[in-house]
Amino acid sequence: MIWLIRRFGGLVGMVAVVAFFAINLPQTFLTLQNWLNISQQVSMLAVVAATMTVVMVMGDFDLSVGSMASLSGVVVATLFLQGWPIPAAVAAALAVGLIGGLFNGIVVSIVGILPFVATLATLTIFSGLAFLISDGRTIFGRDIPAAFGDFARGGPPIGAVEDRIIVLPNLVIVAAVVVLLIWVVLEQTSYGRRLYAIGGNSEAARLAGVAVRPLRLTAFAFTGVGSALAGLMYASRVASANPTQGDGLMLTAIAAVFLGMTLTRDGQPRVLATLAGVLVLGVLDNGLTQMRVDSYVREVLVGSIILAAVGLSALGRRGIAWR
């Protein structure tokens, strides 16, 4: 019985959240359109959280993802200002993400600074660069090519309701591809299994021939590129870029990974579990907004729910530790 609660408590909690909104919002919540909305709203978060899972598998963190997302949005918009074509600008922004991620990796694995400290520092650096490049302003309007903004609004049609065509948003497709890719990397390749081994016992892994340093270094490239991609998705969705628009992603992404960890059998980060965590956060946000819960109250509620879920899971695993 206790075992059942431990194993499936998190899942039951998630179903309860969905059921709660389905009952309280009978007309709107369980509709296809609403779920497409939710999936589009969480697509950026899903990309960042999936790549965050890659470093958290090793027991590390990347706090710089939010400011990297802002930076990549600002970079792509600035390049548009200078007349770059869309593919080149997008590629350049992703390259910035790759370089930033590798830089994080070098600082963490070669220099040996704790990830918390190292990425806190690069968070500030990336954020400062975003302000420098954009001169602190929001870039929008005619400077952004229409095709770039249209991408987020478009998508392949999947049906029609009362003359309105319903599309599967492109952003959702991008997020799904990223999650699938990370799933393959983490679960189906020797690279991913070695990352899990580092998280399990890094000294044992080293002595068993795992090249810990290069692996840690490259794993941070995933968060770099992932957050740059999320920044582009965001910029496309709002057809503008400002140097702070990605900042909220970091804490929510880490929260999503932790929520996901409460679902896995061994408490490990797993990318599909992370996806479930992302969806829960998305559903909470969407449902509470529809119920017109004040946005400040919403933050208090979401924070409390994260604390309760992760806390209960920790208690279930090892009991209360008073001393």
Next chain:
Amino acid sequence: MTQLTLHQISRRFGAVQALGDVSLTIGSGEVHALMGENGAGKSTLIRILAGLDRPDTGRIEIDGTELALGSPTAVRQAGLRFIHQELHAVRGLSIAENMHLDHPYPLRFGLVNWRALHGAAAAALARLGLERLDPSHPMTDLGPGDQMLVRIAATLIGGGDRPPWLYVMDEPTAALTNAESERLFDVIHGLVGQGAGVLYVSHRMPEVLRLSRRVTVLRDGRKVSTRPISETGQQRIIEEMTGRDVGNLFPDRRTAGSGPIVLKAEGLSARGLRSANFEVRAGQILGVAGVAGSGRGALLRAIGGGVAITSGRVSVDGTKVGSSPSRAWRQGISYVPRERRSEGLLLGRAITENVTLPHLSALTRARLFLNKRRQRRLTEEIGRSVRLKAASVSQSCAELSGGNQQKVLFARALAGNPKVLLLDEPTRGVDIGARSEIYRLIRRLSDDGLAIVMASSDLPELIGLSDRIAVMRDGRLAETLEAEGLTEAALLARFYHLEEEEGVA
């Protein structure tokens, strides 16, 4: 004179009788040595004395008053203090603060009275003749020897408890240099001169002979003898420690393989290893012996790439081996580390994951995508050959017994068809049944042509299994002995570089 008496202490762990009817008396004003091989029951006895474990039967008395069992607080109030070999200095705190970790800080108006704090520390240091240490300096500025002395001095700081009168020192010199050990001996003399008693646990024979007034020898959980130092000696103590009937725990001796030279080390040095030259042929087992800290483990780590080689070279089949674990594994050197939990296993993970970890690249399609079926098959196959007992290969290693955990590490080592197998304490914390299986496995692997290097602190194991035994002294591979016909006493004597004739006659 105060006396601590242990009456017929017994402690059993599962099928293992760790202590059986051990009685012992230690008085104030004497250094009483406690000796025995690994697994003889010394640690269990100390844990019981410290109140960290309870005996199944037996009692402890101080001058006729019974001491509450299993209570570290009661033990402390009775005036006993424990000095362990591992040092736990708190970084960033001064010597004086480290000395006050388990005493209340002196206060004035509710704030720390730094002058009184330093004064109390200085007074305690002075009682041991350690005026040269400034209590306001950081603890981490001191070497391990001085840190140990400071820890001893800290026990002299006054408190509500009965003043300490009996010190239990567990291998205090294990991490100390000779000069540091000398300073410790001075302090021990000082303590005894002030009326304290010392229960001194050590493997180091010269120290014991020099310091102690009486020696108690334990073997297989039983007390063999307690004798005044004048009635015993090096030879007798060694005989009493080792006089065990090994029975048929080990496979029969065979003539060593004389295949080609597989592993060769020339002028090898690394951290903790000053120099080693040796070669091992296919089908041979080289034992590595020596006291703790002699370079036994460091030799294996240097070969396996776990620590960087500072000079010299290791070669396998004539090819130089790179100095990193991943290169060593690739070149056919597999390693079973000493600390199963911290250096070996991914404890919470499945057996398959643990076994295949060094061999993942070979178990992939297109050098990248895992072939999980092949991983499972390989694990099952190797698991059978090492007689791993588990519900399934996806069982978590945390749920396995010590012996089976060790077999998981053997399976890992063997899964890549290595040429060289490095074993560091292969039967540490393994029960006797699994032990004999592991011995048979090691012998079988050797017969199959593997070159094996096995470091161990277990003398019967070294003699029973090895073809030759390399003796490490002070970080050097000092000499290599033929194992056949070697007695434990003769081998132990080589640890201390004593001539065998001494005391035998």
